[in-house]
Amino acid sequence: MEKLFLLDYKVKKKIVEISLAAVGVMFRKLSRRCPEMKAELAAWNPGRRFTLGILPDGPAATFEYTGAEVRYIGSGVKDPDVAIYFKNIDSALLVFTGQIGAHTAAIQCRTAIHGDLVHAMQMVRAMDIVVAYLMPGFMHGPLFKRPPQMGFKEQLLKTGAMLELPVGLIFNAAK
Amino acid sequence: MNTSLFEFYCPVKIISGALALSSLPYEMRSAGVTRAMVVTDAGVKGAGLISILENAFDGSGCDIGCIYDETPPDSAHTTVNRVAQLYREHNCDCFVAVGGGSCIDTAKAANIVISEDTDDLMKFRGADRLTKPTRPLFVAPTTAGTGSEVTLVAVINNTEAGVKMAFTSPRLCPTAAFIDPRMTLTCPPKITAATGMDALTHAIEAYYCLQKNPISDSLALTAIRLIMRSLIKCVENGKDENARLDMANGALAAGMAFSNSMVGVVHALAHATGGICHVPHGVANAILLPFGMENNLDMRAGVIAELAPHLCSVPAQGGDAQRAQAAIQAVRDLTAKLNKLCGLPLKLSDAGVTRDKLEAIAKASINDGALTYNPEHVTAADALRILEQAF
Numbered sequence: 318m319e320k321l322f323l324l325d326y327k328v329k330k331k332i333v334e335i336s337l338a339a340v341g342v343m344f345r346k347l348s349r350r351c352p353e354m355k356a357e358l359a360a361w362n363p364g365r366r367f368t369l370g371i372l373p374d375g376p377a378a379t380f381e382y383t384g385a386e387v388r389y390i391g392s393g394v395k396d397p398d399v400a401i402y403f404k405n406i407d408s409a410l411l412v413f414t415g416q417i418g419a420h421t422a423a424i425q426c427r428t429a430i431h432g433d434l435v436h437a438m439q440m441v442r443a444m445d446i447v448v449a450y451l452m453p454g455f456m457h458g459p460l461f462k463r464p465p466q467m468g469f470k471e472q473l474l475k476t477g478a479m480l481e482l483p484v485g486l487i488f489n490a491a492k
Numbered sequence: 493m494n495t496s497l498f499e500f501y502c503p504v505k506i507i508s509g510a511l512a513l514s515s516l517p518y519e520m521r522s523a524g525v526t527r528a529m530v531v532t533d534a535g536v537k538g539a540g541l542i543s544i545l546e547n548a549f550d551g552s553g554c555d556i557g558c559i560y561d562e563t564p565p566d567s568a569h570t571t572v573n574r575v576a577q578l579y580r581e582h583n584c585d586c587f588v589a590v591g592g593g594s595c596i597d598t599a600k601a602a603n604i605v606i607s608e609d610t611d612d613l614m615k616f617r618g619a620d621r622l623t624k625p626t627r628p629l630f631v632a633p634t635t636a637g638t639g640s641e642v643t644l645v646a647v648i649n650n651t652e653a654g655v656k657m658a659f660t661s662p663r664l665c666p667t668a669a670f671i672d673p674r675m676t677l678t679c680p681p682k683i684t685a686a687t688g689m690d691a692l693t694h695a696i697e698a699y700y701c702l703q704k705n706p707i708s709d710s711l712a713l714t715a716i717r718l719i720m721r722s723l724i725k726c727v728e729n730g731k732d733e734n735a736r737l738d739m740a741n742g743a744l745a746a747g748m749a750f751s752n753s754m755v756g757v758v759h760a761l762a763h764a765t766g767g768i769c770h771v772p773h774g775v776a777n778a779i780l781l782p783f784g785m786e787n788n789l790d791m792r793a794g795v796i797a798e799l800a801p802h803l804c805s806v807p808a809q810g811g812d813a814q815r816a817q818a819a820i821q822a823v824r825d826l827t828a829k830l831n832k833l834c835g836l837p838l839k840l841s842d843a844g845v846t847r848d849k850l851e852a853i854a855k856a857s858i859n860d861g862a863l864t865y866n867p868e869h870v871t872a873a874d875a876l877r878i879l880e881q882a883f
């Protein structure tokens with residue numbers, strides 16, 4: 318059974334904010350370097366914006382695909398084309414702490430999609446790639462229906478990205 | 493114990509049985525409305541079903557403001573705008589859909605245009621975009637298939653862009669559904685078979701897909717029992733009222749089940765096949781269902797095996813694998829029988845799909861939200877493999 322979080326709201330909020338920022342850093346890196354992500358983004362129109370956030374007005378982050386990369390354009394809901402919201406912060410924590418995968422969150426009605434459903438599916442597939450790189454391999458089991466195969470090249474990219482993550486987090490925090 | 497969170501929502505009042513439609517004016521008054529914008533199509537009107545509706549209004553104090561009877565198959569956004577315009581011109585205060593999924597979904601979408609006071613339906617596609625309460629919507633289904641009378645979904649064809657647009661919102665749920673056996677008696681055998689297979693697919697996918705829950709499970713099993721008991725009877729003898737009522741109740745139960753536990757790869761592929769090759773929704777489901785079930789055997793043999801006693805006589809020997817195979821074979825036997833009785837296609841190539849379209853269908857299918865709920869992960873390559881098997 319998923320664990321209940323009895324942490325103080327401020328603590329939960331901080332964990333989610335850091336997680337969202339980490340997603341932003343990893344997304345940017347992968348959008349420039351990862352062939353699988355590039356193939357996924359090939360179907361996106363430049364300028365497409367998407368938001369990940371927590372309802373009703375919890376932490377949120379908005380990203381934009383420029384045509385060349387996915388940029389973090391700041392915290393908050395910034396006029397997205399499509400948004401995936403967690404209905405509450407506990408549900409977001411279940412995902413960000415790797416207890417359940419994004420598809421399980423959707424299946425358990427813990428998320429709400431606002432916007433075009435095709436764009437949402439494309440966003441979810443891209444997010445799955447981000448999660449594969451952010452989460453250690455031993456945690457992949459419950460996060461994916463079919464855990465991704467990560468060969469030497471992918472592991473190398475993952476190591477590089479993880480090393481760059483702290484700098485990226487500091488940079489994004491300034492936005 | 494499975495402690496997974498689930499939600500279940502169905503606010504639709506159901507009035508089912510002999511002369512159910514006669515209660516429509518009473519339900520309209522209960523909802524505080526009296527003047528109906530009726531949405532139907534030429535086939536339904538030609539079958540004399542609108543006379544049954546008009547008859548129900550006699551002496552009721554409610555009336556019909558306008559009847560729109562030109563809904564095309566799979567609807568169209570231009571149709572939706574026209575219906576909304578007529579609603580305004582005739583000072584209607586509610587919608588009444590009499591027809592299959594195409595008419596019901598047209599009424600749902602016109603309700604968006606009216607309630608949101610917009611002329612741009614596109615703005616509201618996707619999930620949960622409606623911000624205002626919708627007008628009361630009353631539905632009398634004339635096919636036993638889509639379950640749209642109890643779902644929060646509308647699917648509308650954007651004829652300019654050539655894409656099917658999906659709208660989902662709890663606000664799209666009808667106010668009441670009238671399951672009247674008189675309304676499906678005239679449905680031709682092939683449409684009866686196809687729409688019935690759509691309903692069976694809803695029930696089976698709702699039962700084995702990932703969002704299954706105890707409430708939707710019970711509805712899905714009820715639906716399977718009713719459909720297996722009566723689908724063939726309806727195709728053999730369309731005038732069998734008891735069988736027709738079974739099918740209508742079965743399709744409704746399946747609709748309630750899948751509206752809450754969703755569908756999977758069969759529907760994802762059927763939507764894409766319909767969008768690209770214009771194969772009727774039920775026909776595509778009928779062809780793809782056994783292949784979709786097979787696709788999920790690795791992850792879900794035990795759950796699919798549970799369906800066997802509801803679909804066929806269960807093999808005395810053997811475990812889950814054999815029983816799951818028996819369930820799939822039962823679906824194949826059913827479609828083979830329907831093929832003999834009314835020519836329901838068994839292969840995509842017999843339904844107007846050409847091989848050069850398979851790749852585009854596979855690519856479109858992986859952007860369908862239904863895949864989220866499919867137990868097995870499905871990539872474009874997996875989708876193409878299933879399509880080739882069904883070709």
Ligand SMILES: NC(=O)c1ccc[n+]([C@@H]2O[C@H](COP(=O)([O-])OP(=O)(O)OC[C@H]3O[C@@H](n4cnc5c(N)ncnc54)[C@H](O)[C@@H]3O)[C@@H](O)[C@H]2O)c1
Pocket residue numbers: 533534535536539541564565566567591592593594595597634635637638639640643644645646647675676677678679680683687690773774
């Ligand atoms: N909203 C939902 O939850 C949902 C679910 C599944 C499918 N759909 C949509 O529903 C549509 C398909 O609906 P459908 O399968 O009910 O078919 P339909 O509404 O397109 O009707 C098919 C044909 O049957 C004729 N017909 C219907 N009832 C008749 C009767 N009693 N007597 C004589 N002729 C009759 C119609 O005139 C029409 O020509 C598709 O657009 C599909 O995308 C919606």
Ligand SMILES: [Fe+2]
Pocket residue numbers: 638690694759773
């Ligand atoms: Fe369907």
